[in-house]
Amino acid sequence: MAALGARRLLRPGQRWFSETVPGVPSPPASPLYPPLAASITAKSKAAKSRRLQRFNQRVHAAATVEEKLRLYGKLQRPKYMVYPQTFALNADRWYRSFTKTVLVPGMPPRAAAAKSPVAATGTTPEAGRAPEPGAQALGAAEVPQAAKTLEPAAGAAPYLDMGELRSLACDALLQESFYQNKKRPFLYRDQDHTPGPFLTQLVSTLAAFLSSRNPLLAASSLDLNPEVNYYWHHGEEVVVHGHRKGRVDPVRFQIDDNPHLQIRVPKQLPEVVPLESDLGDVPVIDHKPSKLPLFKKQYENKVFIGSKVADPCCYGHTQFHLLPDKLKRERFIRERLEDQIEVVYRSNGIASLFAWTAAQAMYQGFWSEADVTRPFVSQAVVTDGKYFAFFCYQLNTLALTAETIKNNPRKNICWGTDSKPLYDVVEDGSVKGFNDEVLLQLVRFLLNRPKEL
Amino acid sequence: LFPGVRQAQWLTKTKLVEGLPPAVQGIVDNPALGLQELEERAKHAVSHARLWDTAQVAPRREQYCPVLFENLIHICRLMSGKYPSLSKRMLARNCRIAATWERESILLQVRGLSGILMNSMTPIPPVASKEEVLATKEHVLETFYPIAPTIDLQEVNVYKELNDTGQCFGDGYPYSHPHTLFFLESANVRTNRFRPEQLRAKMLMFAFGNALAKAKALHGDDPKVLEQPVVVQSIGTDGQLFQFMVFQLNTTDLVSNDGVKNLVWIDSDQNLYEKAQCVPEVKKRVVTKPAGISGFQPDTFKKFLALYLHGTV
Numbered sequence: 001m002a003a004l005g006a007r008r009l010l011r012p013g014q015r016w017f018s019e020t021v022p023g024v025p026s027p028p029a030s031p032l033y034p035p036l037a038a039s040i041t042a043k044s045k046a047a048k049s050r051r052l053q054r055f056n057q058r059v060h061a062a063a064t065v066e067e068k069l070r071l072y073g074k075l076q077r078p079k080y081m082v083y084p085q086t087f088a089l090n091a092d093r094w095y096r097s098f099t100k101t102v103l104v105p106g107m108p109p110r111a112a113a114a115k116s117p118v119a120a121t122g123t124t125p126e127a128g129r130a131p132e133p134g135a136q137a138l139g140a141a142e143v144p145q146a147a148k149t150l151e152p153a154a155g156a157a158p159y160l161d162m163g164e165l166r167s168l169a170c171d172a173l174l175q176e177s178f179y180q181n182k183k184r185p186f187l188y189r190d191q192d193h194t195p196g197p198f199l200t201q202l203v204s205t206l207a208a209f210l211s212s213r214n215p216l217l218a219a220s221s222l223d224l225n226p227e228v229n230y231y232w233h234h235g236e237e238v239v240v241h242g243h244r245k246g247r248v249d250p251v252r253f254q255i256d257d258n259p260h261l262q263i264r265v266p267k268q269l270p271e272v273v274p275l276e277s278d279l280g281d282v283p284v285i286d287h288k289p290s291k292l293p294l295f296k297k298q299y300e301n302k303v304f305i306g307s308k309v310a311d312p313c314c315y316g317h318t319q320f321h322l323l324p325d326k327l328k329r330e331r332f333i334r335e336r337l338e339d340q341i342e343v344v345y346r347s348n349g350i351a352s353l354f355a356w357t358a359a360q361a362m363y364q365g366f367w368s369e370a371d372v373t374r375p376f377v378s379q380a381v382v383t384d385g386k387y388f389a390f391f392c393y394q395l396n397t398l399a400l401t402a403e404t405i406k407n408n409p410r411k412n413i414c415w416g417t418d419s420k421p422l423y424d425v426v427e428d429g430s431v432k433g434f435n436d437e438v439l440l441q442l443v444r445f446l447l448n449r450p451k452e453l
Numbered sequence: 454l455f456p457g458v459r460q461a462q463w464l465t466k467t468k469l470v471e472g473l474p475p476a477v478q479g480i481v482d483n484p485a486l487g488l489q490e491l492e493e494r495a496k497h498a499v500s501h502a503r504l505w506d507t508a509q510v511a512p513r514r515e516q517y518c519p520v521l522f523e524n525l526i527h528i529c530r531l532m533s534g535k536y537p538s539l540s541k542r543m544l545a546r547n548c549r550i551a552a553t554w555e556r557e558s559i560l561l562q563v564r565g566l567s568g569i570l571m572n573s574m575t576p577i578p579p580v581a582s583k584e585e586v587l588a589t590k591e592h593v594l595e596t597f598y599p600i601a602p603t604i605d606l607q608e609v610n611v612y613k614e615l616n617d618t619g620q621c622f623g624d625g626y627p628y629s630h631p632h633t634l635f636f637l638e639s640a641n642v643r644t645n646r647f648r649p650e651q652l653r654a655k656m657l658m659f660a661f662g663n664a665l666a667k668a669k670a671l672h673g674d675d676p677k678v679l680e681q682p683v684v685v686q687s688i689g690t691d692g693q694l695f696q697f698m699v700f701q702l703n704t705t706d707l708v709s710n711d712g713v714k715n716l717v718w719i720d721s722d723q724n725l726y727e728k729a730q731c732v733p734e735v736k737k738r739v740v741t742k743p744a745g746i747s748g749f750q751p752d753t754f755k756k757f758l759a760l761y762l763h764g765t766v
Contacts, residue, residue: 168540171627175543197546204530205540212534219494221501222527224520227508307505312497 056369065309065365072367073231073301079252080294084351085344087327089337092346093283094292098234098253099354100400101393101412102280103346107441108272108392108415160213160443162436168209169422169439170431172201177426188325195385196260196322200224203261203320206446216449221264221313228257228319229302230355233368234400237288250401251289254301255355259380261320262306262356263446264313269377270450272394272413279413305359314363316356316378318445321348323384342389342418345382349391350414353380357395357412371399371408379445387419388438390445417441457654458719464556465661466707467700467715468592473756474580474699474718480759481752491528495754498524499746502692503729511731518639518692522569525754529761538765541574543628554665554707569635570663572628577684577764579701581716586682586703589714631663633760636689646691649722656687656698657717664702676706678713686760695723695753697760723753 038046040054055071062068082098096103176198185193204222211217233250273279290296305316323344332341357376366372376395381388397410424433462469473481502521506512512520526544533539548570636656638646647655664685672679679702687698697720704713727748734742 164540171543175545175628180545180548201544204527205543208527208530208533209540211531218531218534221497222523223506224523226506229508302508304508307501308508311501311505 059367060370065363068365068367069303069309069362072362073303076298076301077249077252078296078298079231079254079301080289080296082253082255082294082351084255084257084348084355085321085323085327086347087340087344088292088294088347089340090343091292092343092350094285094289094294095347095350095354096414097283097285098289099350099412100234100282100397100405101350101354101414102278102282103350104279104413104415105417106415107390107417162440165206165209165439165443166434166436168205169202170434172205173198173423173426173431174429176201178429190325191322191385195383198385199260199320199322199383203263206443207263210443210446214447214449216265216267216317217263217446219266219313220317221307221311223262223264223306225258225260226262226306227304228255228259228262228306228352228356228359229304230255230359230362231301231303232358232398232400233402234405236402253289254299255351256302257352257355259319259352260322263317263319264306264311265315265317266313267450268315268374269317269379269448271375272377272392272415275372275375275396276410277396277413278409278411280411282411303359303362305356305363309363314360315376316360317448319352319356319378319380321352321380321382323348323382328384329387345389345419346391346416348382349380349389349416350393353378353391353393353414354395354412356380357393358398361395361398366398368399368401368404371397371404371410379448381442381445382419384419386423387421388442389417389419390441391416457650458657461654461657461661462717465657465715466556466704466710467657467661467717468589470716470718471720472718473697473720473759476578476580477699477718477756477759477763480762481755491758492749492751492754494528495525495751496746496749498528499726499729499749503726503746504731504744514641514692515639518637518690521692522635522637522690525757526761529758532758532762536762536765538575539762541628541765542632543572545570545572554705556707569637570631571633571635573630573632573764574627575764576630576681577632577686579682580684580699580718581682581701581703585716586701586713589703589716590712592714629667631667631685632764633686633688634659634663636687638689638691649694649696652689652691653696653698653719653721656689656696657700657719660685660687660698660700660717661702661715664700665705668702668705672705676704676708678704678706686763688757688760690725693725695725695757696721697723697756699760699763720756723756724748724750725753726750 038044038050040047040050059068059071062071082095088094092103095101177194182193207217207220207222231252231254233252235251236248237251239245239247239249305314307313327344329341332338332344357378360378361367361372361376372395378393380391380393382391383389392415394413396412397408399405399408399410420435420438421433422435422438423431426432458469461467472478499521502517502524503512506520507516530539546569634656636652636659638652640646664683667685668679668683671681671683683702685700685702687700689696689698699718701716703715706712726746728742729746730742730744733740733744
């Protein structure tokens with residue numbers, strides 16, 4: 001009651017303690033104390049977010065890209081190892097959900113339209129262009145091994161000579177499988193014996209042959225058996241056991257990939273579709289990633305495209321992957337899992353290309369808090385020596401962590417084809433059933449270049 | 454194998470000429486090839502192999518030697534944009550070579566893995582003129598009396614005298630002419646690598662073996678003086694030092710010590726770069742040696758490219 005009495009004595013608007021005159025606004029005083037910020041070391045959510053902000057600022061303020069990468073991967077915690085070449089069932093759905101990728105079957109439309117037309121066999125050359133059928137046809141006809149029908153390759157200079165390309169491919173194939181005396185393949189190492197060297201020969205000779213048409217190839221760098229690594233966070237989980245039990249942690253992933261062959265170029269490939277396009281849905285998977293199966297390990301968080309940051313060829317052009325013996329088609333057919341054959345190719349394409357493009361983006365200074373301002377495009381060919389599948393990947397966003405993904409409408413896009421055979425069989429020094437489509441697609445991939453060139 | 458090359462010379466009845474043959478030197482000096490712009494690319498190739506290729510700080514020799522070779526070959530191959538006939542070449546790795554010959558009643562044989570071989574559809578034209586070839590008749594092979602010339606060679610009971618280029622290129626293999634052999638000394642430990650002198654001897658023996666096998670395949674097994682000499686080139690490196698060699702087989706008559714001899718041009722110990730510093734060397738807070746490649750010699754790369762282009766340009 002004393003309090004009631006005291007309150008009645010106060011007029012509304014009057015302060016209890018101070019002596020300010022009511023009605024006069026107080027002069028705007030500079031704050032006497034700094035703004036209230038959460039503690040840095042307390043065990044509270046506000047403190048955690050403040051620590052995260054400080055970390056983000058540190059990475060933003062890093063002077064060089066190497067420093068940024070070092071800070072980004074400084075904290076080592078157990079993370080899921082994502083293997084691009086995996087036998088897990090339906091792995092490509094899981095990988096798409098981890099990397100926020102949309103899979104569009106078939107090849108991007110730009111690739112079909114803008115290429116210089118390839119001379120179809122038998123078409124008459126346009127008037128006004130001096131055809132050189134004589135020399136080309138003789139050159140193509142003299143090659144005895146390829147069991148193609150001896151069509152004269154009617155080609156003028158801008159046209160691609162299919163006969164020549166076919167003979168190059170067949171020569172590489174025959175050398176590796178037929179002509180060279182090799183010992184028997186090592187146990188379970190069939191892929192190193194014939195398809196591996198064939199792929200190396202094929203790509204190197206084709207790249208050299210096409211370098212006159214594609215100046216980007218002429219400045220490219222070819223890596224044999226390089227290493228590609230990428231580390232990222234996606235989603236959140238609660239730590240299950242250990243001294244950190246109960247805390248909410250981001251789910252960490254790491255891809256360590258070894259493509260068979262890789263071409264890196266100094267200029268970026270052009271974008272296929274605009275940055276904000278939406279071509280489909282990303283699959284949502286409710287289970288924990290370890291159900292795939294995927295296992296955790298703690299080791300160095302590497303981000304690497306194949307060479308260090310100082311290399312001028314810092315953008316990727318095409319990767320070539322060779323499927324190991326463990327994932328060969330006969331094994332899947334034997335275990336009655338025919339539909340998983342394509343899954344193997346797709347998961348390899350998506351995971352490897354995501355790792356490569358994202359690492360390229362990080363080399364340019366982008367990361368999950370500083371999202372990419374231009375799309376990064378790369379291509380890949382996944383093969384087991386006979387069957388080829390082609391993939392084209394456009395990275396639109398790196399922001400996959402739990403906070404940054406909330407307001408991020410962008411999705412990464414991957415175009416992919418099914419696997420098609422390049423040839424039927426090699427016997428008696430000739431290649432039977434050579435498939436020109438596959439070679440053509442490979443050539444189109446190699447000829448891909450920015451519009452200015 | 455101390456007098457390595459000299460011993461190999463005696464064994465293969467060869468006369469040594471220092472430096473590269475004039476045909477190859479002509480390609481090196483030819484300005485129309487645009488070798489200047491390639492210098493930049495060659496420097497990038499060296500930097501990539503020695504500095505940038507690995508996620509660790511510095512790559513080991515086993516890694517950087519093959520990578521350097523691949524990068525250089527990639528640059529050379531890209532020249533086929535300018536010279537389309539360069540696409541008529543094929544690289545073969547891990548090929549085995551076997552060749553036998555008699556030398557003053559001693560049967561000799563060369564066998565083994567000869568590294569990486571590049572074959573081409575067309576043979577290299579002979580490098581030395583006919584007069585030079587005939588002039589080798591006067592040349593006397595040096596002997597090492599009292600050391601027998603077969604010292605340090607493994608004596609083996611040979612049951613089959615094999616003569617094939619190891620690849621057993623079945624009939625119809627289009628790339629039937631051995632063009633260049635590449636030897637990469639990439640062992641990490643220095644004692645496992647060949648010293649430059651021994652490397653040159655090895656290169657000579659294998660080049661001779663390849664040329665002999667090819668000559669016997671072309672002209673038959675009888676020993677005689679060849680109308681069309683067979684030329685095989687050879688490049689050996691340990692990642693920094695390069696040895697260049699051009700070998701011309703003039704005769705398969707190797708039993709006697711006189712007559713026309715074979716010729717070899719050797720350009721030895723060419724450094725491609727002086728030092729590759731992965732991490733800058735800092736003494737007392739001052740950077741004494743910055744990171745990077747120092748002492749790059751473009752001439753060595755030009756010779757590499759010239760040997761690659763030889764035969765098509």
